[in-house]
Amino acid sequence: MPLASGRNGQDHRGPRLSAHHEHRAADGVRGVRMAAKLSYRPKSKVLHRDRVWTIVRAVTPTSVLIEDTTTGETDVVNVTDLQSPEPKKVxxxxxxxxxxxxxxxxxxxxxxxxxxxxxxxxxxxxxxxxxxxxxxxxxxxxxxxxxxxxxxxxxxxxxxAPLRRGRAMPSRLDAKVETIIQSVIDEYYLTRQQRSGTKAIEEVERRCRTAGLKPPHANSIRKRLRAVHPRDALAKRRGRKEARDKHGEVKGEFPEGRWPLDVVQIDHTLLDLILVDEEFRQPIGRPWLTLAIDVFSRMVVGYHISLDAPSAFGVGLCLCHAFLPKEAELDRLGIKGEWPVWGIMTKIHADNGKDFRSATLKRSCEEYGIDIQWRPVRTPHFGGHIERLMGTVAKEIHALPGTTFANPKQRGEYDSDARSIMTLPEIRRWLVQFIVGVYHKREHRGIGMPPIERWREGILGNGRQKGIGLPEPVSDPRRLRIDFLPFEERTVQRDGIVWDKVAYYGDVIRPWINVSHGRQKRKFVVRRDPTDISRVYVLDPDQNEYFEVPYRDLTKPSISIWEYRAAEKFLSDRGIKGANEDEIFEARQEMLRIEEEAQKETKRKRRNRERKKHHAEITLPPAPSPDPALDDRRNDGHLSLVVDNTTPAAKPGRGKSRGGDSDFDFDFNEHDVKTGVEEW
Structure with missing residues (x-):
């Protein structure tokens, strides 16, 4: 039955969310809020040992000198031991x-x-x-x-973004007027004549009157002039050289990094190595590696290794790894060493692959102030630093058992499948050990020193140049992960939000049902983790907060988007086109039964099983529930049974228990319950 909407399904002002968000804890809504801001800049206030200190300066790439201005006490501490002194009021x-x-x-x-x-x-x-x-x-x-x-x-x-006051009215101009404004901007304003904005407004008004149209308000024209990218405006009005000098870049040029995290290059490669599954140690194929390198220091800032083909999601995971500290990962993998790299880079250089040009990556990078530059077509030398790093990794890979080498001629009669011994977790640990223990410490011919030494110079400075200081940390890693998930813009209908025929619903989105924005239904940014599509993250545009919204049908199991696509293909191959949500999930269950009945393990099946394990490792976990009791509900397709064996007061209208003469809340005795659970 369709769900009822509030306010008769319409609210042209947009939802006022503060009232119903007061009941988040009661409703079990999980929100992803902004965390308190922490800074490592000199003079910044930090919390350490329950006292507020002031940062004096950076001592190493991972530690700072702090001072208690009240007592005069000083201390050198690792930045991982610092907290924000006062969490901001969200x-x-x-x-x-x-x-x-x-x-x-x-x-x-x-x-x-x-x-x-x-x-x-x-x-x-x-x-x-x-x-x-x-x-x-x-x-x-x-x-x-x-x-x-x-x-x-x-x-x-x-x-x-400008702070709007009161109701935001839609700005709509006649299409002919818009065409005139754009033509004036292109032909009259963005020229070497460098006419002023006032002159451009006058020219728009003149052309509108000539065409018999009502001229727009001057402010409408000013907004469109301001929307022109400053770099493009300067290049067309005063020349590309001045644009390059002021903004540091023009199309077709990839400048060297001037300091750490100024320029980062990123790319993928299919490793020349056959992996085996963890259970039977049988071959499952080659993994994909995504690497990101800091151009200034040649330090590896991030990586992502997976059995999945390259995608915007994989790029996002690599970048999130680059943004965040690495100490916890080194501890988890049991690797001794340092990898003192974190923070948001200024620019990313990438090739023209669709995963690097995706709307998801563009929007996410814009939100964090990152410029993306794509190398010109057929100019691989523009990505020289990352290409050389990939080549360095490939040479090391060719020495491992199970390598496929660079080509069949090099491989000769070497049996890569038969010699393969490494699993996905093992090659991940090997890669991190190589990066931290070998590559970062080995002299790099391009810079004449080890990358980690160059990084230290850029952060702390040397006798000739002052360092930039420690990069600013990301205050909310979970929010960061969500911001780099694939997104779609969706309206909220009476049955919730639908993405790929899968419906999602939660009480938090009820006020948004059929809400209008101008003449159209309002669309909301919705993000989803491809490794687990059992929930989506809906952005409240007024609160700047994500809320988790689960399946509308909580009995459906958690699956990845790849499993969902496989189920669609399974039905399509059998002539079933346009299958609905229930049919797709039923097909997925049937596929699992077929796999379980199969006696012989194929390489594809082993690979798929390892992919599922890997997806479980990288899936973004649910936010902690405000009400732990709500977590008793299961959505993995299993029955959750909660039994209260206490003996409450008798209730009218209830029958006798088969286990005795007293009245109970249910009519199962202990033997029935135990036997039933075992049978299930």
Whole structure:
């Protein structure tokens, strides 16, 4: 039966969420909120041993000197032992930094980001640089300082979006007027004549009157002028050289990194190695490796190794690994050494693969202020650093048992399948050991020193150049993971949110049912983990908070998107087109039964089993439930039985228990319950 919507299914103002969010704990809604901001910059306040300290300076790439300004005590501590002194009030943070709700807000946030980006890496106190940038941008110095503070506090593009007051009215112009404005921008404003914005407005008004159209308001024209990317505007009005000098890049040029995390190159490769499954140690094929390298130091900043083909999801996992500290991973893998790399890079260089050009990656990188540059077609030398790193890894791989070598001629009569011995977890541990214990410590011919030494110089400085200091940490790793998951924009219907024929519903989305935005139904950003599609993450655009929304039918099992696609193909091969949700899940169960009945293990089946194990390791776990009792509900296809064997007071209308003369809440005796559970 379709679910009823609130407010008769319509609310042209959009949902007012604060009221129903007060009941999150009672309803079992799991939200993903912004975490408190922690900074390693000098003069930043941090919490250590239940006391507030001030950071004095970086001592090593992983430690800082801190001072208790009250007592004068100093100490050198690892940054992993520091916390934010005062967790921010989430509601206040959201109100002061709403997420862009429309293209105009997003364009304005991007414009502000382009203005402040050259200033973010400058030491604090460089007022003259801020004043010059403010004058160039035509804004006050106080406004520019405020934008810089907003971004440093939040670390995301959405913090720079203009704060709307009152109801946001849709801005719609006649298509003919829009065409005139765009033509004036292209033909009149973006020229070496460098006409002012006022002149452009006058020209739009003149052309509209000539065409018999009502000229738009001057502010509407100004918004479209501001939406032009500053780099593009400068290149067309004053030349590519000046654009390159100011913004550090133009299309077709891949500059060297000027400091750590200035430029990161990323790419995939299919490793020349046959892996075996963990259970039977039989061959399952070759894994894919995604690597990211810091151009300045040649340090490996992140990796992702998987049996799945390259995708935007895999790229996101590699980047998330690059953004976050590595100590916990080294401890888990039992590897001694240091990998002092974390933080958000300024630019990413990648090839033209669709996984690097996906809307998911573009939007996620924009949110964190990362520029993506794609190498020109048929110019592999533009990705030289990552290509050389891939070649270095390949040479090491060729020495392992089970290698396929670079080509059949090199392999000769070597039987790769028969010699294969390594599982996916084992090659992962081998790779990290090679990166940390060998590659980072070995002299790199391109920079004349080991990558880790070059990284230290960039962070701490040397006798010739001042270091940039420790990178800013990511305050909320879980939110980061969600922000890099694949997304779609979906409306909320009476039966919830539907993605790939799978319906999702939770009380948290009830106020959004059939909500309108202007003349159309409002769409919401919905993200999903491909390794487990049993829930989605819906972004509340007003609160800037993700909420987990589970299957509408909680009896359905958790599966990956690859298992879902396989079930669709299973039905399609049998002539069943356009199968619904129930048919697809039933097909998946039938496929599992067929696999269990098969006696001979094939390489494909062994590979699929290892993929499932790997997916379970990288799946984003559910957020902790506000009410632990709600976690008793199962959605993996099994029955959850809760039995209360106490003897409460007799209730009217209940029958006698078969186990005695007293009245019980149910009519199973202990033997029945035990036998039944064993049979199930």
């Amino acid at each position: 509601e206040a943070a959201r109100r002061s930094s709403p997420r862009p709700k429309d293209e105009q807000s997003l364009a304005e946030a991007k414009r502000r980001m382009e203005i402040i980006k050259p200033l973010l890496d400058l030491p604090e106190g460089r007022t003259e640089a801020v004043e010059a940038a403010a004058k160039s941008a035509g804004i006050s110095t106080a406004t520019l300082f405020r934008w810089i503070k907003l971004y440093r506090d939040g670390g995301q593009l959405s913090y720079l």
